[in-house]
Amino acid sequence: MEISESNVRMLIGKLSLLKKEIQKVIVGQDVVIEEMLIALMAGGHCLLEGVPGLAKTLMVRTMSQALDLSFRRIQFTPDLMPTDILGTEILEEDHVTGKRFFKFNKGPIFANIILADEINRTPPKTQSALLEAMQEFEVTYGGQTYPLDKPFFILATQNPIEQAGTYPLPEAQLDRFLLYVKIGYPSAAEEIAVLSSTTGKKKNKVEAVIGSEDIIQLQSLVRDVSISDDMVAYVSELIRATRPDTTAYAYVKEWVRWGAGPRAGQALILTAKARALFNGRYAVIPEDIHTMAYPVLRHRILMNFKAEAEQVSADRVTEELIKVVVKPQWK
Structure with a gap:
């Protein structure tokens, strides 16, 4: 699909708007925001690591608000099961014929943007439920394959593995992430700005500035660079x-x-x-x-x-x- 020069400039301009919308809520972390957007543009997934309290979840949620896409958050816990992510079959009855049949109820993985929150607080068995979706952009259950909507983008957060209650991600799982982004502490000036902006009544509203078609075009443009x-x-x-x-x-x-x-x-x-x-x-x-x-x-x-x-x-x-x-x- 050919994209005109004017459309290319418009799409790049929307990227700048997207970054500005995220910065309405997130103070500093310019490099982290840029790397998240680069992962989205390249059609890959992003793993964010940092100690608790560095606004990892808020950063992803704010990004999702600036994107006109479907968003689901999955909180990873030690008792989370693969079916809690992918979905499961339930037995239903046809009220006309009386026949019973299994129907697949899609799980939260069926969205454009997935926040896999604290992904390393669940055992590898559940972590691996994401493997096919991340690589093939589809989910197989009960012998049936279900395609995922595009764009499909997983943003996972994790705490440093030295912390209690964490399970290291298997190498095969890690390799599915395009980028591994580390989030550090803010500078003194940024921390003061965070404290001032988050302890008052005023809340900045984030507007959706870019949609699915624009992102798909951007992902195509990246390969033409x-x-x-x-x-x-x-x-x-x-x-x-x-x-x-x-x-x-x-x-x-x-x-x-x-x-x-x-x-x-x-x-x-x-x-x-x-x-x-x-x-x-x-x-x-x-x-x-x-x-x-x-x-x-x-x-x-x-x-x-x-x-x-x-x-x-x-x-x-x-x-x-x-x-x-x-x-x-x-x-």
Whole structure:
């Protein structure tokens, strides 16, 4: 589907409006908001991690209010079952014929935006109920496959795994998230603004500024953003350098248990394209790749015990690799 230049500019303008609507309620966290929007534009899902009280849930709910899309919130708890997410079959009776039949009642997963709140407070069995929906954009139950409405976007929040009552997400589940975004504490000025704005009577109203058709067009536009062959080769080299068995860097062999797979490269290119479009550009530049490498790789590089003992994070590995992996002559 061809989109005119004027429509492209209009869609990019709506992205700016969307960010402004979210900022009516959320103070600071500009990078986090941008990464959430990039994940939406790239057609992927986003995992937000931070300690309780950093407005993770409020951020997602505010974003959903600014989007003219259906929204459902699923509170993950230790006793949550897969059917509480996907839905279940119930026995009904045809009042005319008297025959009984099973009818599938759709669960909360059947919405455009899903807030999977505190996803790591439920066991892996229930967490894995999201796998097919996240990858295939459909749900299979009782031998029948039910497509999900598009756009389909899961925003999951989790508390740091060191906290009590949490279950680490399996690597296969983590890999389904396009981006892993960490939320930190606000600055002193931002915290004062938060305290002032949330303890009075005035409440800012968030308006829906963009709809499903616009988002689908944006997701299509992202794939049209230009990236040079040299940059694609650089992304491949960066991803391969994270793997202990193929890397040329001693510290990767020393700290990393498992490196990133090809899906990481796909995610990095797509999010770099989305970031370029978000900033009004139609071609990827090195800054796009370097900026998005951190949220793309931090959940796809599995650190070993030595790294954990020395408090070496996946972000540290990414930072070092960006410094040393040979870059092409950017054109």
